[in-house]
Amino acid sequence: VRSDTFVGALYKLLKAENIADRAESPYPQLSAEAIVAANPEVVVLVDDETPASVGARPGWDTIAAVQARRICELDDDQLSRPGPHIIDGLESLADCLYPDE
Amino acid sequence: MANPVGQSGNQAVGQRRLPRAWWRPAGGSSFRQVGAFGIAAVALLVCATAAMLIGPAGINADDVIRALAKHLVGADVYVAPQVDAIVWKIRLPRVLLAGLAGATLAFSGAAYQGVFRNPLADPYLLGVASGAGLAGALAIVLDAPLTLGDFSLLPLVSFAGAMGSVLLAYGIARVGGQTPNTTLILAGVALSSLSVSAISYLLILDNQNVSSVLAWLLGSFNGTTWRDLSYVLPYALPAGAVIFMHGRLLNVMQLDDHEATLLGVDVQRTKTVILIAASLATAAAVSVVGVVGFVGLLAPHIVRLLIGPDYRCLLPVVTLTGAALLILADLGSRTLVSPGELPVGVVTSFVGAPFFLFLLRRQRRAYF
Numbered sequence: 001v002r003s004d005t006f007v008g009a010l011y012k013l014l015k016a017e018n019i020a021d022r023a024e025s026p027y028p029q030l031s032a033e034a035i036v037a038a039n040p041e042v043v044v045l046v047d048d049e050t051p052a053s054v055g056a057r058p059g060w061d062t063i064a065a066v067q068a069r070r071i072c073e074l075d076d077d078q079l080s081r082p083g084p085h086i087i088d089g090l091e092s093l094a095d096c097l098y099p100d101e
Numbered sequence: 102m103a104n105p106v107g108q109s110g111n112q113a114v115g116q117r118r119l120p121r122a123w124w125r126p127a128g129g130s131s132f133r134q135v136g137a138f139g140i141a142a143v144a145l146l147v148c149a150t151a152a153m154l155i156g157p158a159g160i161n162a163d164d165v166i167r168a169l170a171k172h173l174v175g176a177d178v179y180v181a182p183q184v185d186a187i188v189w190k191i192r193l194p195r196v197l198l199a200g201l202a203g204a205t206l207a208f209s210g211a212a213y214q215g216v217f218r219n220p221l222a223d224p225y226l227l228g229v230a231s232g233a234g235l236a237g238a239l240a241i242v243l244d245a246p247l248t249l250g251d252f253s254l255l256p257l258v259s260f261a262g263a264m265g266s267v268l269l270a271y272g273i274a275r276v277g278g279q280t281p282n283t284t285l286i287l288a289g290v291a292l293s294s295l296s297v298s299a300i301s302y303l304l305i306l307d308n309q310n311v312s313s314v315l316a317w318l319l320g321s322f323n324g325t326t327w328r329d330l331s332y333v334l335p336y337a338l339p340a341g342a343v344i345f346m347h348g349r350l351l352n353v354m355q356l357d358d359h360e361a362t363l364l365g366v367d368v369q370r371t372k373t374v375i376l377i378a379a380s381l382a383t384a385a386a387v388s389v390v391g392v393v394g395f396v397g398l399l400a401p402h403i404v405r406l407l408i409g410p411d412y413r414c415l416l417p418v419v420t421l422t423g424a425a426l427l428i429l430a431d432l433g434s435r436t437l438v439s440p441g442e443l444p445v446g447v448v449t450s451f452v453g454a455p456f457f458l459f460l461l462r463r464q465r466r467a468y469f
Contacts, residue, residue: 022440023440025438028438029323029442031156031435033158034158034440036186037160037187039183057324058190058326059183059190059191062183062186
C-alpha cells in the first residue's frame with residue numbers, strides 16, 4: 001500500500017521508506033521484478049503468506065529482507081482496520097522495523 | 102489462383118478448393134504465405150526481445166544480454182545477483198509463458214472458428230476459458246490433490262470444465278441442425294458470465310484477497326515461474342500437434358458437413374478430435390495464466406486478412422502471431438502502471454473487444 005492511505009500512514013509515521021510509493025494506485029499489486037529491483041530491507045506480511053512462501057518466490061532469495069530474515073508476519077486485524085487496536089498494530093510494526101530499539 | 106478442382110461460383114474461392122496434403126507446400130499464393138510466416142516470426146522475435154529488455158526494474162540491455170549469455174551459453178561474466186534473478190528467474194519465464202499461452206489460445210481460437218465455421222468463435226467468447234477457470238478454481242478451493250510428481254493435473258481438471266462449457270454452448274445454440282453465429286456467441290457469453298460469477302464467489306468464499314481473484318479472472322503473468330511452463334507444455338504441445346495435423350481437414354470442413362462427408366471426411370470424428378485438442382490446450386493455458394480474452398479472436402483474424410483462409414498455412418502463422426500478441430500485451434500489463442501490475446486480460450480486452458465489435462459490425466466474411 002502507498003503511504004498516503006490509511007494503512008500506509010503507519011509506515012510513514014515510523015519513517016519507513018515504502019516501495020509502493022511510486023505506484024499510481026493507492027493499493028497496487030506490484031510486479032515481481034519491481035519488488036526484487038527495489039530490494040526492500042524489511043517485508044511485512046498481513047495475509048496468508050508466510051516467510052517461507054515468499055522466500056521461495058522466484059528471485060526473492062536476492063532480496064535483502066529475505067537474506068537477513070527480516071520478514072514480519074503481522075495481524076491484519078490490528079494493522080488494516082481503523083479501530084483502537086491500531087495502536088497495538090503500530091507497536092508491533094515498530095518492533096518489526098526497528099528490532100534493536 | 103491455382104484451383105484445379107473447385108469450380109463453385111462462391112466468392113470465397115480459397116475455401117472451395119480441394120486441399121492438398123497438409124505437408125505439401127500450398128500452391129498459388131505460397132509466396133505470400135511464406136512471407137507472412139516470416140513476418141510473424143520476425144514480429145514474435147521483436148516482441149520477445151522488447152519484452153526481455155523492457156520492464157519495471159529498468160535493467161539496461163547490456164546486463165540483460167550478459168545474464169542471458171551466462172545461463173544460455175555458460176559465458177563467464179559477472180552479473181549482479183539481483184539482475185541475474187530478475188532476468189533469468191522472473192522475466193524470461195514470464196515472456197516464455199506469455200508466448201506459449203498466446204500461441205495456445207490463438208491456435209485454439211482458429212480451430213474453434215474452423216470447427217464451428219463461425220468467425221466469432223474464440224475460447225473466451227465461447228465460455229471455454231471461463232469454464233476451464235471455474236473447474237480449476239473449484240479444484241483449488243476444494244484442495245484437491247493436483248500434482249503427480251512434477252506433472253500438474255490442474256489442466257486436466259480445467260479441461261473437464263472447458264469441454265463441458267463448449268458442449269453446453271454448442272448444444273444450447275443448436276437449432277434444427279444449424280448453429281447460428283449469434284446464438285452460439287450469446288450462449289457462450291451467458292455461460293461465461295455464469296462461470297465468472299461462480300469463480301468470484303468461490304474465490305471470495307475461500308478468503309482470497311480481491312487482487313488474486315482478479316488475477317484469476319482477467320489473467321496475470323505476475324509471479325510466473327519455470328515450473329508454470331512445465332505445467333502447460335505437456336498439454337499444449339500434443340494438442341497443438343493434433344490441430345496442426347488437421348489443417349487440411351479443417352479446410353474441407355469449411356464446406357458444410359454434408360459436402361465434407363461426400364469428400365470422404367469423417368466429420369463427426371474430426372470435429373470431436375479438434376474440439377478436444379483445442380479445449381485441452383485452452384484449459385492448460387487458463388489453468389496457469391487465468392482467463393485471458395480475445396487473443397484467440399485477434400490473431401486468427403489478423404492473419405486471415407493477410408494470407409487468406411488456408412488452415413495449413415494459417416495455423417503456424419496464427420500460432421506465432423498469438424505468441425507475439427500476448428507477449429506484447431503482457432509487456433503492457435507490467436509497464437503501463439509500473440511498478441504496479443495490470444491484469445493482462447485488461448490489456449487484451451481493451452484491444453480485442455473493439456476489434457470484436459468491428460467484426461460483428463462487418464460480418465461480410467469476405468476473408469473467412
